[in-house]
Amino acid sequence: xxxxxxxxxxxERIEAFLADLKRGGCGTGPIRGSGETARETTALLRKVTxxxxxxxxxxxxxxxxxxxxxxxxxxxxxxxxxxxVLRVLKIIREEYARSRGSSEETDQQxxxxxxxxxxxxxxxxxxxxxxxxxANVIEAINELLTELEGTTDxxxxxxxxxxxxxxxxxxxxxxxTVEAFLKDAARxxxxxxxxxxxxxxxxGHEMATNLSKASIETTVIADAAIFAVMSRVNKVIIGxxxxxxxxxxxxxxxxxxxxxxARHHSTPxxxxxxxxxxxxxxxxxxxxxxxIILSKVNVHCPVFDYVPPELIxxxxxxxxxxxxxxxxxxxxxxxxxxxxxx
Amino acid sequence: xxxxYVVVALSRRKxxxxxxxxKEEKQRLRKQKKHQKKQKERKNxxxxxxxxxxxxxxxxxxxxxxxxTQKAPSALPAPASAPIPVPASAPFHSxxxxxxxxxxxxxxxxxxxxxRARQETDRAAKQPGSSSSGIKxxxxxxxxxxxxxRLPEHVQVDDPAVVKRxxxxxxxxxxxxxSDYGYKVSLFSxxxxxxxxxxxxQLLSIPSTVIHPSIVRLGLQYSQGIVAGSNARSVALLHxxxxxxxxxxxxxxxxxxxxxxxxxxxxxSFLNQCRPLSASMGNAIKYIKKxxxxxxxxxxEEEAKTKLLTCIDRYIEEKIVLAAxxxxxxxxxxxxxxxxxxxxxxxxxxxxxxxxAFEKSRKFRVIVVDSRPRLEGRxxxxxxxxxxxxxxxxxxxxxxxxxxxxxKVFLGAHALLANGxxxxxxxxxxxxxxxxxxxVPVLVCCETYKFxxxxxxxxxxxxELDDPDDLMVTRKGKTQLENWQDVSSLGLLNLVYDVTPxxxxxxxxxxxxxxxxxxxxxxxxxxxxxx
Numbered sequence: 114x115x116x117x118x119x120x121x122x123x124x125e126r127i128e129a130f131l132a133d134l135k136r137g138g139c140g141t142g143p144i145r146g147s148g149e150t151a152r153e154t155t156a157l158l159r160k161v162t163x164x165x166x167x168x169x170x171x172x173x174x175x176x177x178x179x180x181x182x183x184x185x186x187x188x189x190x191x192x193x194x195x196x197x198v199l200r201v202l203k204i205i206r207e208e209y210a211r212s213r214g215s216s217e218e219t220d221q222q223x224x225x226x227x228x229x230x231x232x233x234x235x236x237x238x239x240x241x242x243x244x245x246x247x248a249n250v251i252e253a254i255n256e257l258l259t260e261l262e263g264t265t266d267x268x269x270x271x272x273x274x275x276x277x278x279x280x281x282x283x284x285x286x287x288x289x290t291v292e293a294f295l296k297d298a299a300r301x302x303x304x305x306x307x308x309x310x311x312x313x314x315x316x317g318h319e320m321a322t323n324l325s326k327a328s329i330e331t332t333v334i335a336d337a338a339i340f341a342v343m344s345r346v347n348k349v350i351i352g353x354x355x356x357x358x359x360x361x362x363x364x365x366x367x368x369x370x371x372x373x374x375a376r377h378h379s380t381p382x383x384x385x386x387x388x389x390x391x392x393x394x395x396x397x398x399x400x401x402x403x404x405i406i407l408s409k410v411n412v413h414c415p416v417f418d419y420v421p422p423e424l425i426x427x428x429x430x431x432x433x434x435x436x437x438x439x440x441x442x443x444x445x446x447x448x449x450x451x452x453x454x455x
Numbered sequence: 456x457x458x459x460y461v462v463v464a465l466s467r468r469k470x471x472x473x474x475x476x477x478k479e480e481k482q483r484l485r486k487q488k489k490h491q492k493k494q495k496e497r498k499n500x501x502x503x504x505x506x507x508x509x510x511x512x513x514x515x516x517x518x519x520x521x522x523x524t525q526k527a528p529s530a531l532p533a534p535a536s537a538p539i540p541v542p543a544s545a546p547f548h549s550x551x552x553x554x555x556x557x558x559x560x561x562x563x564x565x566x567x568x569x570x571r572a573r574q575e576t577d578r579a580a581k582q583p584g585s586s587s588s589g590i591k592x593x594x595x596x597x598x599x600x601x602x603x604x605r606l607p608e609h610v611q612v613d614d615p616a617v618v619k620r621x622x623x624x625x626x627x628x629x630x631x632x633x634s635d636y637g638y639k640v641s642l643f644s645x646x647x648x649x650x651x652x653x654x655x656x657q658l659l660s661i662p663s664t665v666i667h668p669s670i671v672r673l674g675l676q677y678s679q680g681i682v683a684g685s686n687a688r689s690v691a692l693l694h695x696x697x698x699x700x701x702x703x704x705x706x707x708x709x710x711x712x713x714x715x716x717x718x719x720x721x722x723x724s725f726l727n728q729c730r731p732l733s734a735s736m737g738n739a740i741k742y743i744k745k746x747x748x749x750x751x752x753x754x755x756e757e758e759a760k761t762k763l764l765t766c767i768d769r770y771i772e773e774k775i776v777l778a779a780x781x782x783x784x785x786x787x788x789x790x791x792x793x794x795x796x797x798x799x800x801x802x803x804x805x806x807x808x809x810x811x812a813f814e815k816s817r818k819f820r821v822i823v824v825d826s827r828p829r830l831e832g833r834x835x836x837x838x839x840x841x842x843x844x845x846x847x848x849x850x851x852x853x854x855x856x857x858x859x860x861x862x863k864v865f866l867g868a869h870a871l872l873a874n875g876x877x878x879x880x881x882x883x884x885x886x887x888x889x890x891x892x893x894x895v896p897v898l899v900c901c902e903t904y905k906f907x908x909x910x911x912x913x914x915x916x917x918x919e920l921d922d923p924d925d926l927m928v929t930r931k932g933k934t935q936l937e938n939w940q941d942v943s944s945l946g947l948l949n950l951v952y953d954v955t956p957x958x959x960x961x962x963x964x965x966x967x968x969x970x971x972x973x974x975x976x977x978x979x980x981x982x983x984x985x986x
Binding site: 305307310311312313314315318319321322325326328329330331332333334335336337338339340341342344345366367369370373374377410411412413414415418419 | 640641642826827828836840846847848849850851852853854855856857880881882884885888889892913914915926927928930935936939942944945946947948949950953954
């Protein structure tokens with residue numbers, strides 16, 4: 114039966130995806146970049162929407178939530194997966210509201226008055242069945258996919274606004290977004306990049322080789338020399354794994370030191386992060402990997418650092434530049450508050 | 456006890472000041488005349504790229520007491536270029552006194568007159584009032600004569616004239632010149648960058664007639680990193696010099712006090728070529744030269760040699776061994792039970808302190824922070840674990856993660872600069888910065904013999920560049936930077952030192968006591984007065 118085949122195919126894909134996620138999280142960083150993860154997640158959710166059996170929006174949201182929980186459980190540190198699930202849930206709510214006929218404005222407004230008077234859940238229970246809901250939702254998810262595909266280019270397009278010539282820019286480790294950003298600026302401007310290698314995995318080396326192939330003057334330094342060379346750096350441009358709801362970052366370890374050094378020298382710290390990295394969580398406990406105990410020695414190898422929002426100057430995302438104090442607002446546009454805990 | 460200053464090879468000019476034996480003065484003048492003649496011929500090749508150098512010799516603190524011995528106290532007791540440039544400037548009597556190309560007007564006669572005038576004033580100043588109170592009255596003199604600091608050669612690599620001069624000097628001393636390696640990052644084009652795979656000894660003929668074999672061995676140990684760490688390097692240097700002194704015989708018609716100093720100069724140049732001298736080594740060399748020059752000429756050779764050997768032993772004993780004990784005593788007061796102490800890299804002094812504290816039954820645990828590419832922390836870790844101290848090991852990028860657990864940070868230093876900055880292994884300033892953010896006290900432990908008169912505010916102007924190939928690493932079977940030399944826009948930077956601003960440091964523990972970072976010039980002054 115074609116239906117059963119498709120279902121089997123779908124479950125297979127999901128299993129493969131989960132296995133990838135589980136594998137990708139140990140040690141050297143994800144096998145695929147977060148952009149790819151986001152796209153893959155969204156594609157899978159679209160397939161689920163198309164193939165699963167559901168009659169009302171509420172059912173669909175339950176199914177998506179269930180799948181979402183499975184996916185986030187496979188790799189808790191890969192927050193993009195959870196973010197995409199939340200985006201899809203928001204899309205479903207919006208399409209439902211549009212089908213119902215109520216304007217988007219009144220429903221999405223979270224005015225203080227509404228919050229106080231409505232007192233809890235609105236009368237929405239998403240039980241009504243609408244014929245075109247499926248098509249609408251799938252179309253919206255397609256739009257989301259197009260947006261995801263263009264994020265890196267959108268960010269890279271803003272490069273020339275932020276980099277002038279003869280600058281010395283510092284970056285940490287390897288970020289595909291920052292790489293694209295710098296390469297785009299290098300087409301028109303000449304500047305110098307210092308890459309901190311980010312031991313122990315030394316992803317900075319790959320970043321440096323890629324940048325130098327694009328004829329950008331690159332220098333690789335050890336992590337220990339970050340403060341020493343910071344006095345000559347004009348800007349620090351970094352990528353991140355997650356952007357937290359308070360404007361803080363969860364980035365590769367060593368970023369907090371870079372941020373502190375930049376603040377000491379009053380150097381602007383610019384974070385290039387696409388919107389799909391924005392997560393509604395506020396503080397995440399640090400993830401520690403590879404805890405080896407050799408006789409009397411404990412070895413710690415944390416993978417991520419928390420960077421508080423006070424140390425960040427600017428966020429550059431696919432929808433433009435923002436200050437860290439505005440991130441909470443952007444988040445409320447992307448996700449619905451009731452979905453924050455999957 | 457010693458009231459005079461070293462006849463310094465640091466000055467290229469003719470510092471003829473103070474009372475001196477006429478015989479020596481005449482010899483020196485003769486040699487200077489010879490050189491000025493030679494130099495006039497060479498003047499045509501030296502273009503206007505010559506850096507401007509003031510011809511006026513400098514007199515900081517004229518000797519407080521004129522003691523009736525031969526050696527002429529010369530100027531520049533501890534100039535700003537103290538630690539390194541000992542080899543950089545040739546012996547004053549054999550080097551060409553550089554004539555600034557932009558001052559052709561000053562003739563020889565004018566210079567001579569200037570010199571005579573200065574001698575007269577100094578002689579007059581040294582009359583009856585020169586007791587210890589005279590020191591204080593003479594202090595203002597230093598403010599009158601502006602100190603013209605001669606830049607050491609090793610921070611002027613981008614100046615071709617300086618490089619040429621160095622090459623000529625080394626040729627004269629029959630020491631091979633080490634060539635720079637690899638693409639140098641433009642910010643550091645004024646520094647040398649050597650490759651460990653090309654040690655200087657490959658260019659030497661075996662057996663080397665000019666350089667004593669123990670010095671050759673020492674140079675090789677330095678350049679390959681076998682002897683590393685400022686205390687270790689100084690002690691090794693002093694032991695090698697002891698061997699040199701033992702094997703030394705005075706040639707006929709020469710005085711030990713002058714000839715031995717001249718013999719040491721090519722050795723110092725050689726060691727500097729193998730690896731730039733550290734501040735501690737510079738101070739040790741100054742001390743030895745002073746001791747040698749103070750040997751009275753009537754002294755028999757055997758007696759003189761034993762005297763020098765005991766001097767060196769005493770220096771090591773006082774400045775390094777006993778100082779370490781004193782510092783440990785002070786530092787242990789600062790370690791309380793239940794402490795979590797963070798240390799960085801391998802500092803022999805800090806390790807010493809921790810081991811002694813552990814022996815005195817203090818309960819604490821240690822976090823060792825390490826950094827690529829040297830990974831010196833592993834050595835510290837090994838030694839601490841051997842003693843039975845419980846340790847944690849992290850890389851420097853995990854600093855923000857581990858610091859909330861830490862109660863104190865103990866750091867070692869390579870040198871303490873006169874403006875209060877701490878020069879230490881690269882990464883130290885980062886640790887101090889993050890510790891300050893988390894309000895963790897930072898204590899620096901440093902012996903006084905590492906204090907130097909230089910001032911520096913950033914890590915660029917004077918530093919050491921290590922072999923850039925050390926940064927390469929293989930991960931998952933792939934070495935990303937393997938062919939970095941082929942890529943023209945890619946550079947690797949392997950810094951060795953950095954400077955920590957004094958506001959990050961809470962306390963400096965020295966053998967003289969616990970002082971704040973800003974008191975370093977006070978200690979330097981006290982030391983100078985003692986001498």
